[in-house]
Amino acid sequence: MNKLKIYGEDIEIESKDGVEISIGEASKFLNVQSVKIKVLEDTDIVIDAKDVEIKLDFYINVLQDVNVNVYEYKHDGNYKFQYKYYLEKNSFLNIEKVNDGDEIKEMTVINLNGEGAKVNFNLKTISKSDEKYNFLVYHNAKNTISNIINNGVNILDGNLEFNVSGFVSKGIIGCDINQSARIINMAQNTCVIKPNLFIDEEDVLANHSALIGTFSSDEIFYLMSRGISKEESENLLTKGFLLNGITYYKDILEKIINKYWR
Amino acid sequence: MNILKIDNLCVKVEDKIILKDFNLEIKSGEIHVIMGPNGTGKSTLTKVIMGDSSYKIVKGKISYNGKVINDMPVNERAKEGIFLGMQMPLAIEGVTNADFLRSALRAKEGDNFKLLSFIREVDFLTKKLHMDPDMIHRGINDGFSGGERKKNEILQMNILKPDVVLLDEIDSGLDVDSLKIVGQAVMDYYKERKPAILLVTHYQRLLDYIKPDFVHVMNNGKIVLSGDSSLALTIETEGYDKLVGKCDE
Numbered sequence: 001m002n003k004l005k006i007y008g009e010d011i012e013i014e015s016k017d018g019v020e021i022s023i024g025e026a027s028k029f030l031n032v033q034s035v036k037i038k039v040l041e042d043t044d045i046v047i048d049a050k051d052v053e054i055k056l057d058f059y060i061n062v063l064q065d066v067n068v069n070v071y072e073y074k075h076d077g078n079y080k081f082q083y084k085y086y087l088e089k090n091s092f093l094n095i096e097k098v099n100d101g102d103e104i105k106e107m108t109v110i111n112l113n114g115e116g117a118k119v120n121f122n123l124k125t126i127s128k129s130d131e132k133y134n135f136l137v138y139h140n141a142k143n144t145i146s147n148i149i150n151n152g153v154n155i156l157d158g159n160l161e162f163n164v165s166g167f168v169s170k171g172i173i174g175c176d177i178n179q180s181a182r183i184i185n186m187a188q189n190t191c192v193i194k195p196n197l198f199i200d201e202e203d204v205l206a207n208h209s210a211l212i213g214t215f216s217s218d219e220i221f222y223l224m225s226r227g228i229s230k231e232e233s234e235n236l237l238t239k240g241f242l243l244n245g246i247t248y249y250k251d252i253l254e255k256i257i258n259k260y261w262r
Numbered sequence: 263m264n265i266l267k268i269d270n271l272c273v274k275v276e277d278k279i280i281l282k283d284f285n286l287e288i289k290s291g292e293i294h295v296i297m298g299p300n301g302t303g304k305s306t307l308t309k310v311i312m313g314d315s316s317y318k319i320v321k322g323k324i325s326y327n328g329k330v331i332n333d334m335p336v337n338e339r340a341k342e343g344i345f346l347g348m349q350m351p352l353a354i355e356g357v358t359n360a361d362f363l364r365s366a367l368r369a370k371e372g373d374n375f376k377l378l379s380f381i382r383e384v385d386f387l388t389k390k391l392h393m394d395p396d397m398i399h400r401g402i403n404d405g406f407s408g409g410e411r412k413k414n415e416i417l418q419m420n421i422l423k424p425d426v427v428l429l430d431e432i433d434s435g436l437d438v439d440s441l442k443i444v445g446q447a448v449m450d451y452y453k454e455r456k457p458a459i460l461l462v463t464h465y466q467r468l469l470d471y472i473k474p475d476f477v478h479v480m481n482n483g484k485i486v487l488s489g490d491s492s493l494a495l496t497i498e499t500e501g502y503d504k505l506v507g508k509c510d511e
Contacts, residue, residue, distance in 0.1 A: 217315065222352045222402075225312050226366035226422060227340035236365055240356025240401065 004035070006049040006056070011035065018043035031055055044069045046248065051077035058083045062091040064114060070095045071248035078103040089114030089141070098249045099125035100256050110137045112144035121148045122245045124253065126260060127158035135164040143174040149245065150181040152191075153238055155260065159189045165196040166206070173203040182211045184241060235261045264290045264327055264343065264425045266311070266458055271322035273303075273310050273483075280306045280317070282483035288458040290425065293472065295461045295494065298480035299502045304462045305349055307480075308428040311460075312346040313339050326426070341370055345424030347415035349431040349462075353403040359414070360384075360398045363421055370422065380421075387417045392443055408435025416447050427451075427459045433468040445471025466498040481506045 002021070003014040011023050011033070018041035024034035032055040037045065039062045047070065058081065062068055070093065074081075079101050087093055091114060104127075110119050125131060137146045146166060154160045162181045177199075183191045193210040215237045223233035239257050246253055266288045273281040280303045288294050296304050310317045311324055313336040323330045331339055354362075363384070368375045388395050391413045403411045412432055419427060429448070433441055449472055452459060461472060469491060477494045479487040479502070486506060487493070497505060 218352055219354055221312075221314055221336060222348070222354070223357075223362070223365075224336035225340055225346050225348075226362070226418060227337050227369040228362075228365050229337050229369065230335070232365060232369065233337075236357050236361060237354070239361070240354060240358075242356075244356030244401070 002043060002045045004045070004047045006047065006052050008051055009053050019045065032057060034059065037061070039063060039066050039068045042067045044071065044248075047072040049074045049079070049081075052079055052081075053077070055080040056082070059086075060084070060093075061086045062088060062093050062117075064088040065090045067092040068094070069248075072097045073249045073252060074099045074101045074104065077101055080105045082107045083109065085110045085119065087112050087114060087117035087119060087144075090116040092117070093119045095119070095121045095123075096246055096248060097121075097123045097125075098246060098253050098256070099123065099131070102129045104131040104133075106132070107134045108136070110135070110146065111140055112138065112146065113140045114144075115141045116143050117141065118145040119147070121146075121150075123150045123152075124242045124246055125150075125152040125160070126242070126256060127152050127154045127160040128156045130159045132161045133163065135162075137164070137166045137177070139166070139168045139172055139175045139177065142172055144172075145176040147178045148180070151241060151244075152182075153184045153186060153242060154189070154191050155186050157189065158187050159191070160185075161192040161194075162210075163192075163194040163196075164208075165198060168199045168201050168204050170200045172201055175201070175204045177204065177206045177208075179208040179210075181209070182241075184214060184238065185212055186214070264458060265325075266344075266426050266460075267325045268311070269323050269325070271310070271324065272320045273306060273317050274320055275306070275317050279320070280483055281310065283322070284484050286460075286478070286485065288426070288460055290458050291456040292476065293452065293459040293461065293474045295463060295469065295474040295477045296480055296485075297463060297477065297494065297497055297502075299506070302480045303483040304480055305430050308346055308430045308460065308462060311339075311428055312336060312344060337369065340366075340422075340424075343425035345419050345422060345427050347412075347419060347427070347429040347432050349434065351403050351411045351415055353401065353406065353411075355401045355404050357402050358399055359402055362402050363398075363418065366418075366422060383421060384417070387420050390443075391417055391447060392440075393417065409437060409440045412436055412444060413440065416444055416451075420447070420451060423455060425455075425457050427457045428462075429459065430462045431464065432461070433463055433465060441467065442471060448472050466494045469494050479505060 002017055002019050005012040020038040022036045034057040036059045150162045152160045160183055164179045166177045168175050179195050181193045185191050191212050195208040195210045197206050220233050268286045271281050271284040319332050323332055384398055393413050474491050477489055478485045
């Protein structure tokens, strides 16, 4: 288990196991700092970010045949983070993110460079201000798999946007690309999802779904038919929507949900 | 004695009239079965009684123990003791059966809710209904087969202990063993609490386990024929066309 604590301008490595981590010099001019992580063996990486006052660039390289779980939690403050992932042959990267910040802008680039590499990405965010997430997922090798799930609940003065683009070039056969984005919009502002698949190869399995709205009337009816009020039904559905698929930060996410919906 | 009464009910969905001057009265301890060809309004009837806002009541009234409930919110009807076991129960990812049932019981019982007795009862019922004991920690009907979903409806009925039970094609999707388990569980509940039961089904086979007092045949949004349990056997042998035709003559 590796733990990175990023509070304010301080980056602290609390424990290190199966990885090499280097923290670059902060660029005073651009106010950007870089964190480079090379994952050498199967492990977990926990990232806890709070009130981060600098822009951060993450470079995460997962070596051949290595499985890694990345659990990230952002809370309070404004964030401008960029992530670049490089996956080698038969590596597996599982990312679970819980965001409860203010303004958040993220750019995520995933490079599936080795045959059989796989990424699962699961983001849960409660958007209260401007949040924009851009994803570029490059299937650079055969038989690579990407599952990108973005779920957000937009409340108060939130503006939430997911832009997800997947790329497969000709000759890169046997890939499996899945994009799923859903925003529950409980505010008046506009939300946007832009799902893109740029595929120049026939031997590819691709799925995408994008949904912006509230909960379905059938779901509400089912819960209410058991005596649960409309408000409590929406709370239950929100809780289920956000908690589904989250493991490491589940308890924290539950507390966040209770903060907003109780 | 609880009485659910439906008087001259006309219901439409979008611009189509589904129920036309429908009348029925069900009392505690009575088991009514509604049969009829597809598309005659049987499922609509159960959903309207439960308060599904997709359906609009254009005329008539539904009353429960003398109180008109046409405009009563769905959850209030449930708290009054009306339960609908649905034909196609939804799967809801992320919301566990445990959270769902706890919320439902808390809504009904308030401070009287007892967690320990809830856990014991769920444990007993999952065994009785031959369900996976871990189902309680899974999302509502998430990954459940059609049969498991129906059993989950019966489990919920047993937990919530309603006085009026509406079961919409609770037998569809059940294999012979599961049909027996579900049928017997409904009858056990009936013997214990004597609710009013309204059962929608297409097949006599469910009635091998659940013994009705009244069987009604619906066609074009209203009851066209009523009888005792022998009517279900007649339907099985003669079919709806012949029976409904006789009624038209």
